[in-house]
Amino acid sequence: MTAGPVEILPLGGIPEIRPGDDLARLVGDALERAGGLVEGDVVVVAQKAVSKAEGRLAQTHDTVRLILGEARAVRRRRGDLVIAETEHGFVCASAGIDRSNAPGDGWAVLLPRDPDASARGLRAALAARFGPAPAVIVSDSFGRAWRQGTTDVAIGAAGLAPLLDLRGTTDARGRVLASTQIAVADELAGAAELVLGKAAGVPAARIRGYRVPPGDGSARDLVMPPERDLFP
């Protein structure tokens, strides 16, 4: 899809985010230190920073109750591990609730209520400041069925089609590809994770050189519809 290199740049020097912080300004300041934006850039922001700025925090020691409050269904449970479906439709551990990097003991960070809206807000603010409107992805670390470890995926998106649809295009031999949709927003989120770091205070990254599939899709486009979900 791309002839040249893709560069993933960590956006550092962003202070610990607190409720009410202007995240777009802080990410924008980091972008400015990194030379700003050009047309086609993607900005990936970690969910935890978005959630904190939006005040999506809860103080309780009853994690299970908190999870059940955020979940619309529990898919599996084994000991402390709860695989839940969130109100957004995402299937993940603990309905996306996480205590690491929370503001203090007993505190937990919840997913943004509408991560697509968070992404749209960041995109608009960054476009107003820099000119070019970046694609914006809000990322979170999700576990997977059948595979160990987490990968970062897109839970919010603005200014791109999260799925690159190759159906109807042809392979190198001219044969039509039967059914190929690539979850590029998830691959972009995972690529950004390589520079984000869990403990390094780098909550955002800029990806340059990737030819973003044009569109105004939502990260909910990435959610498997119930009628096609073989692992309910």
Next chain:
Amino acid sequence: MTAGPVEILPLGGIPEIRPGDDLARLVGDALERAGGLVEGDVVVVAQKAVSKAEGRLAQTHDTVRLILGEARAVRRRRGDLVIAETEHGFVCASAGIDRSNAPGDGWAVLLPRDPDASARGLRAALAARFGPAPAVIVSDSFGRAWRQGTTDVAIGAAGLAPLLDLRGTTDARGRVLASTQIAVADELAGAAELVLGKAAGVPAARIRGYRVPPGDGSARDLVMPPERDLFP
């Protein structure tokens, strides 16, 4: 984990791979055109190129029979879609068998018999030619439970720990992270997919600037062990 940028460079100009081709030489030629290797580089090679070089091709119109021959278990089936567990333990559509970009009508490309060994062979050959031994990942496009679209993941690995284990490390507030393993080999494979392109004849990429977790892990480290698999 990384202070500087990460660069993903497509390795182009590699001809269509045929059985018996010296893939390490062809990838090495492309690397040489791109300036070679430095310590810490990661080379990601698409499974299809590896399989073709290794002659892992079959000619039949009976796809289902082919899938059953490559699978050790069928997990789900809906119409033409068969989610199968391969002999390696990977859970994926059609046991990894694919007809796109196959050498001709009726032909299908199978997964390498031992993708870790393929990765180790490429790593050794590239180290002998260039000096620095790159981490090598053999990647393939897998679907996921609950999410639409494929992402590229690691089905073979050499010269790195596929899982970055953060258990026991601390977050920004000094709190111990309870349980965090990041599937960095999958994120590297997905990042490489952003430049590989399905139809562009770019079967490999070089990733530079990522601090690879040291180790000699196998991509089978990424397979969820049966006793922890909640979605059998």
